[in-house]
Amino acid sequence: MQYSNSRTTQRGRPRSAEADDKILSATLDLVSEVGIHRMSMDVLAARAGVSKTTIYRRWPSKEALVIHALSASIRPFDHVDTGSLQKDLDLYLGELVQRFKPGPANDILPHLIETANLDASVRSALDEFVKIRRLPLHTILERAKDRGELDQNADTGLLVDCIIGPITYRRLLTREPVDTDFMNRLLALVLPSLDRDS
Amino acid sequence: MQYSNSRTTQRGRPRSAEADDKILSATLDLVSEVGIHRMSMDVLAARAGVSKTTIYRRWPSKEALVIHALSASIRPFDHVDTGSLQKDLDLYLGELVQRFKPGPANDILPHLIETANLDASVRSALDEFVKIRRLPLHTILERAKDRGELDQNADTGLLVDCIIGPITYRRLLTREPVDTDFMNRLLALVLPSLDRDS
Amino acid sequence: MQYSNSRTTQRGRPRSAEADDKILSATLDLVSEVGIHRMSMDVLAARAGVSKTTIYRRWPSKEALVIHALSASIRPFDHVDTGSLQKDLDLYLGELVQRFKPGPANDILPHLIETANLDASVRSALDEFVKIRRLPLHTILERAKDRGELDQNADTGLLVDCIIGPITYRRLLTREPVDTDFMNRLLALVLPSLDRDS
Amino acid sequence: MQYSNSRTTQRGRPRSAEADDKILSATLDLVSEVGIHRMSMDVLAARAGVSKTTIYRRWPSKEALVIHALSASIRPFDHVDTGSLQKDLDLYLGELVQRFKPGPANDILPHLIETANLDASVRSALDEFVKIRRLPLHTILERAKDRGELDQNADTGLLVDCIIGPITYRRLLTREPVDTDFMNRLLALVLPSLDRDS
DNA sequence: AGTTAAGCGAGACGGTACGTCGTGTCTTGTG
DNA sequence: CACAAGACACGACGTACCGTCTCGCTTAACT
Numbered sequence: 097m098q099y100s101n102s103r104t105t106q107r108g109r110p111r112s113a114e115a116d117d118k119i120l121s122a123t124l125d126l127v128s129e130v131g132i133h134r135m136s137m138d139v140l141a142a143r144a145g146v147s148k149t150t151i152y153r154r155w156p157s158k159e160a161l162v163i164h165a166l167s168a169s170i171r172p173f174d175h176v177d178t179g180s181l182q183k184d185l186d187l188y189l190g191e192l193v194q195r196f197k198p199g200p201a202n203d204i205l206p207h208l209i210e211t212a213n214l215d216a217s218v219r220s221a222l223d224e225f226v227k228i229r230r231l232p233l234h235t236i237l238e239r240a241k242d243r244g245e246l247d248q249n250a251d252t253g254l255l256v257d258c259i260i261g262p263i264t265y266r267r268l269l270t271r272e273p274v275d276t277d278f279m280n281r282l283l284a285l286v287l288p289s290l291d292r293d294s
Numbered sequence: 295m296q297y298s299n300s301r302t303t304q305r306g307r308p309r310s311a312e313a314d315d316k317i318l319s320a321t322l323d324l325v326s327e328v329g330i331h332r333m334s335m336d337v338l339a340a341r342a343g344v345s346k347t348t349i350y351r352r353w354p355s356k357e358a359l360v361i362h363a364l365s366a367s368i369r370p371f372d373h374v375d376t377g378s379l380q381k382d383l384d385l386y387l388g389e390l391v392q393r394f395k396p397g398p399a400n401d402i403l404p405h406l407i408e409t410a411n412l413d414a415s416v417r418s419a420l421d422e423f424v425k426i427r428r429l430p431l432h433t434i435l436e437r438a439k440d441r442g443e444l445d446q447n448a449d450t451g452l453l454v455d456c457i458i459g460p461i462t463y464r465r466l467l468t469r470e471p472v473d474t475d476f477m478n479r480l481l482a483l484v485l486p487s488l489d490r491d492s
Numbered sequence: 493m494q495y496s497n498s499r500t501t502q503r504g505r506p507r508s509a510e511a512d513d514k515i516l517s518a519t520l521d522l523v524s525e526v527g528i529h530r531m532s533m534d535v536l537a538a539r540a541g542v543s544k545t546t547i548y549r550r551w552p553s554k555e556a557l558v559i560h561a562l563s564a565s566i567r568p569f570d571h572v573d574t575g576s577l578q579k580d581l582d583l584y585l586g587e588l589v590q591r592f593k594p595g596p597a598n599d600i601l602p603h604l605i606e607t608a609n610l611d612a613s614v615r616s617a618l619d620e621f622v623k624i625r626r627l628p629l630h631t632i633l634e635r636a637k638d639r640g641e642l643d644q645n646a647d648t649g650l651l652v653d654c655i656i657g658p659i660t661y662r663r664l665l666t667r668e669p670v671d672t673d674f675m676n677r678l679l680a681l682v683l684p685s686l687d688r689d690s
Numbered sequence: 691m692q693y694s695n696s697r698t699t700q701r702g703r704p705r706s707a708e709a710d711d712k713i714l715s716a717t718l719d720l721v722s723e724v725g726i727h728r729m730s731m732d733v734l735a736a737r738a739g740v741s742k743t744t745i746y747r748r749w750p751s752k753e754a755l756v757i758h759a760l761s762a763s764i765r766p767f768d769h770v771d772t773g774s775l776q777k778d779l780d781l782y783l784g785e786l787v788q789r790f791k792p793g794p795a796n797d798i799l800p801h802l803i804e805t806a807n808l809d810a811s812v813r814s815a816l817d818e819f820v821k822i823r824r825l826p827l828h829t830i831l832e833r834a835k836d837r838g839e840l841d842q843n844a845d846t847g848l849l850v851d852c853i854i855g856p857i858t859y860r861r862l863l864t865r866e867p868v869d870t871d872f873m874n875r876l877l878a879l880v881l882p883s884l885d886r887d888s
Numbered sequence: 889a890g891t892t893a894a895g896c897g898a899g900a901c902g903g904t905a906c907g908t909c910g911t912g913t914c915t916t917g918t919g
Numbered sequence: 920c921a922c923a924a925g926a927c928a929c930g931a932c933g934t935a936c937c938g939t940c941t942c943g944c945t946t947a948a949c950t
Contacts (some may be wrong), residue, residue, distance in 0.1 A: 097322065098329050108925030109915040115927085131412060133331070134907055147928045152907065209404035209466050214329055226467050254460075254479050257468075261460030262452075268407050270455075281452050286483055306894025308947040313896085334936060345897040351939065504899030505941040511901085527808060530933055543902040548933065605727060605862050607801035622863050650856075650875050653864075657856030659849075664803050665820050665858065666851075677695070677848050681880060702920020703919075709922085730910060741923040746912065891950070901940070907933100914927070919920105 098141050111154070116146040119151055123165040132162055132207050157216070159211065169222045173232040175232065181240035182290060188232055188281055192260075195229075196267050196274055230256050246289070258286045297419075309352070316342040317349055319361040329361055330405045357409065361419045364402055368423060371430040379438035380488060386430055387477050390458075394465050394472050404466065427452050444487070456484045506548070514540040515547055519561040528558055528603050540676070555607065562600050563617045569628040577636035578686060584628055585675055588656075591625075592663050592670055602664065626652050642685070654682045705748075712738040713745055717759040726756055726801045753805060757815040758800055764819060767826040773836035776884060782826055783873050786854075790861050790868050800862065824850050840883070852880045 122144035126135040137158055141148045155161040176187045203226075212219040237252040246252075262282055265274050283290060320342035324333040335356055339346045353359040372387045403423075410417040435450040444450075460480055464470050481488060518540035522531040533554055537544045551557040572583045601621075608615040633648040642648075660667050660676055679686060716738035731752055735742045749755040770781045771877040799819075806813040831846040840846075856876055860866050877884060 106917070107923075108917085109927080111919095111926065114913095129934075131408070137907080138905070141928095147930095148907080149909090149929085150927060156442060156907095158906080183448070204408075206406075206408035208406040210402075210408070214332075222467070224486070230468075251479060251483070254476075254483060257460040257463060258480070258483060263459070263465035264453040264463050264467065265455060265459035270422070270428075278452075281449060285452060285456060291312060304894095305948070306892075307948090309895065309898080335938080336936075339897095345899090346938080347898090348896060351895075354938090356937075422944090501943075503897075507900065512905080528805065533933070537902095543904095544933080545903085545935095546901060549900070552933095554932080559719075587844060599840065600804075602800035602803035602938080606727075606798075606804070609725065618863070626864075645880070647875060650872075650879060653856040653859060654879060655877070657859035658851040659855075660859050661851060661855035665816070677845060678852070681848060681852060683844070688938075705921070731912080734908075741925090742912080743914090743924085744922060747921080750912090752911075791945095834940080889947095892948090893950105894946085896943105896945075898942085899940100901938105903937090905934105906935075909930105909932075911929090912927100914925105914936100916924085916926095917922105919922080 115146050115150050120165045120168060121148055123161055124169055127147060127162060127204055163218055163221050167224060168230055170225055172228055176232060176236060181245045186235040188236060193274055196263060233259060255286060306473055313344050313348050316344055318363045318366060320366060321359055325360060325402055330402060333448055357416060365419055368426060374430060374434060379443045384436040386434060391472055394461060427458060429458060452486060511542050511546050515542055516561045516564060519557060522566055523558060523600055557615055559617045563620060566621055566624055568624055572628060572632060577641045580632040584632055589670055592659060625656060649683060693768060709740050709744050713740055714759045714762060717755055717778055721756060721798055726798060761815055764822055765821055770826060770830060775839045778830040782830060790857060805806060812848055823854060849880060
C-alpha cells in the first residue's frame with residue numbers, strides 16, 4: 097500500500113512508525129463508532145494525536161486510509177490440520193463465526209463492496225479479504241478429499257460457496273443469527289456425509 | 295414512501311408528475327454511474343432539469359430519495375406455480391439470475407446494507423428488498439413439500455439461505471459468474487432429491 | 493467592485509445586504525485589531541455571523557475582501573469653500589489630521605502599497621484612495637489662485653505633494669506626531685505668503 | 691542582527707559563509723519577484739540550495755531574515771562635504787533618487803512599515819533605515835546653517851521632512867516619477883534662498 | 889373571471905468536512 | 920558541531936456538499 101524506499105541510503109527524518117499505528121487504530125475505532133462517512137479527518141487526527149499533514153503524507157485520501165486500515169486489520173486464519181474433517185471444520189467455523197460478529201471490519205465490508213465497483217485498489221483489497229476467508233476452508237476440504245473423507249468428485253469450490261455464502265448472506269442481509277445451531281444445520285445439508293451428532 | 299396528502303380538497307398547483315419521473319430516473323442513472331456517495335444533489339437537480347427545492351419537497355434527504363428510487367425499481371417476482379418444483383425453480387431462478395446482472399439496483403445494495411446499520415428507514419427498505427426475493431422461493435419450496443416432492447422435514451428456510459446465499463456471495467464478493475451451470479451445480483448439492491439432468 | 497446584475501429580471505434569492513454589511517464591518521474591525529495577515533477567514537465568518545460560503549461568494553479571496561472593505565470605508569472629504577484660503581486649509585487639514593490618526597484605514601495602507609506592486613485591482617483601489625485625499629486640497633489651492641490669494645505661477649501639484657507628502661512620511665516612517673504645531677510650521681514653509689499668526 | 695557566538699573556543703564544524711550569501715541573495719531575489727508574503731521558506735531553501743535547518747539556525751523567523759537581508763543591502767550614504775550647500779544637495783539627492791528606483795529594498799518598505807506596528811525588532815530595523823536616509827541630509831543642512839548659507843532660524847528637521855517626505859510620497863503613493871525636474875522644483879519651493887538656475 | 893394556495897426554478901445561506909499549503913521544530917544520517 | 924533531507928504539529932486557506940431559505944413566476948382549483 098505504501099511505497100517502498102528503493103534508495104540505498106535513507107535520507108531525512110524517517111516516518112514515525114508510532115504515528116502509523118496511532119492513525120490506523122484510531123481509524124478502526126472511529127469507523128466502528130460512527131461509520132466511514134461520519135468519520136472526519138480532523139477528529140481522526142485529534143484522536144490519533146497526529147496532524148492532518150501526517151495522515152495525508154501517508155494516504156492520498158480518507159478512502160485510501162480506511163481501506164488500508166481495514167486490510168491491515170485482517171489477520172490470516174491460523175493453519176488448521178487436525179487430520180479430521182470434522183475437527184478442522186469445527187475450528188475453522190468457530191473462528192469464522194467469531195469474525196462475523198459485529199465490529200468494524202464487518203460493518204465496513206459493504207462500503208468496500210460498493211467502492212470496489214469504482215476503484216481498482218479497493219477491488220484488490222477486497223479480493224484479498226475474500227481470499228483469506230476462502231482459502232483455509234478450501235484447503236481443509238481438499239485434504240479431506242485426499243484422505244477419502246470426501247467423495248473424489250466433490251466440488252470443493254462450490255462447497256466453499258455454500259458454506260461461506262449463506263453465512264455472509266445472513267450476516268449482511270437477513271440479519272438472522274449465525275450461531276452453532278445454524279452451522280450444524282448448514283453442514284448437515286451441504287455435507288450430509290459428515291453425519292454430525294450435535 | 296412519499297407522504298400521502300390527507301387533505302380532502304387539493305389546493306394550489308399540483309405536484310408535477312413529470313418532475314417525479316425525471317428525478318427518479320436521473321437518480322438511478324447517476325447512482326449507477328458514480329455511486330451514491332459521489333452523487334451530489336446539485337448535479338442531480340441539474341441532470342433532472344429540476345430545482346433542488348422540487349426534490350426536497352418530495353423527499354426529506356438524499357438517502358430517502360435513493361432508497362425510494364431503488365425500491366421503486368424493484369419489481370415483485372411474477373407468481374409462479376406450475377405444479378412442478380423443477381419447473382417452478384427454473385422460472386424463479388431464471389428471473390433471479392436476470393436480476394443479479396450488474397446494474398444500479400445491485401451495485402447499490404452494499405450501500406444500503408451499510409447505511410441500514412445507522413438508519414431505521416433504510417433498514418426497513420432493505421428488509422423489503424430481501425423479502426421480495428426470499429418469499430417466492432420459500433413459497434415454491436413449501437408447495438413442493440405439500441405435494442410431497444420434498445421431504446416433510448425439509449428445512450425450507452435453510453434451503454432458501456443455501457440457494458440465495460451463495461448466489462449473493464458470488465455476486466458481491468467473489469465476482470464469479472452466476473450462470474446456469476453454477477445454478478445446476480448448486481441445486482444438485484442442496485436439493486439432491488431433485489435429480490436434474492442438465 | 494462587485495459585478496452588477498445585467499439581467500432584467502432578478503432570479504433566485506437576492507444577496508443579503510445585511511450580510512454584506514456584517515462582513516465588511518467585521519473585516520474592518522479584525523484588520524485593525526490583528527492586521528491583515530493574522531485575520532483568519534474562519535474567525536471573520538464567526539465574528540460576522542456569516543458562513544464562509546457567503547464570504548467567498550462575494551469576494552474571490554481574503555485579499556480582495558480586505559481591499560474592498562477598506563476602499564468602501566474611505567469617505568470622500570466634505571466640499572470646502574469658505575472663500576478664504578486660510579479657512580479652507582484649516583478645515584481640510586483638520587479633517588486630514590483626523591484621518592491620519594491610528595486606525596484600520598491607516599495601518600492597512602502599507603499593506604495596500606505593497607500588494608499594489610503585484611495586483612492591478614489593488615493598485616486601482618490605492619489610486620482611488622490617494623485621489624480622494626489630493627483632490628480637495630488641489631481644488632482649494634486652485635481656487636485661491638483664481639482669487640489672487642496665490643501667485644499665478646504657483647505649482648499647485650507640487651504644493652499638494654509638499655503638504656500631504658511630509659504628513660504621510662511622518663505618519664508612516666518617522667512616527668513623529670502630526671499635530672497643529674507641525675501643520676503650522678509646514679504651511680509657513682511651503683506657503684509663506686499665507687502669513688499665519690498662530 | 692545575527693546572534694554572535696560568545697563562546698571563546700569555537701567547537702565543531704564552522705558555519706558555512708557561502709550558505710549565508712546564498713540565503714541572503716536568494717531572499718532578495720525572491721522578495722523582489724513575489725513579495726514577502728508570497729515567498730515561502732521551502733521555496734527559498736530550494737532556491738538557495740540550502741536546507742531549512744540552515745536558514746533557521748541563522749535567523750529566528752522569516753521576518754527576521756527578510757529584515758536582515760534588506761538592511762544588509764542598504765549601504766550608508768557616502769559622506770558628503772563639498773563646502774557648498776548647493777553641491778552637497780546635488781550629490782546627496784542624486785544618490786537618493788538612485789536608491790528610490792524600483793527594486794526589492796523599496797518594494798519591501800511598505801511591508802516593513804506594516805509589520806513594525808506589531809513587531810519591535812522590525813520597528814527598530816525600520817528606524818535604522820529611516821535614519822540612514824535622514825542623517826546625511828540633516829548634517830548637510832546643519833553645516834550650511836553653520837556656514838551662514840542658511841538662516842540661523844531655519845528648521846532643519848522640518849526641511850528634511852519637506853524634502854524626503856514628498857519624494858517618499860511620490861514613490862510609494864502617487865507613483866509619479868521622482869526625477870531631476872521634480873527635485874529642482876521641490877528645492878525651489880522649500881529652499882527659495884538657494885536660488886538655483888536650472 | 890378573479891382569488892389564492894401551492895408548486896417551481898434560481899440561487900443565496902449556514903454548517904461541516906475536505907485536502908492543501910506555509911511556518912517553524914524536530915529527527916535522522918553524513919561530513 | 921554543521922548540514923541536507925524530510926517528517927511533524929499547528930493553523931489557515933479556499934472548495935464542495937447538504938439541506939434550508941427566499942425571491943419572482945406559474946398553475947390550477949375554488950370562489
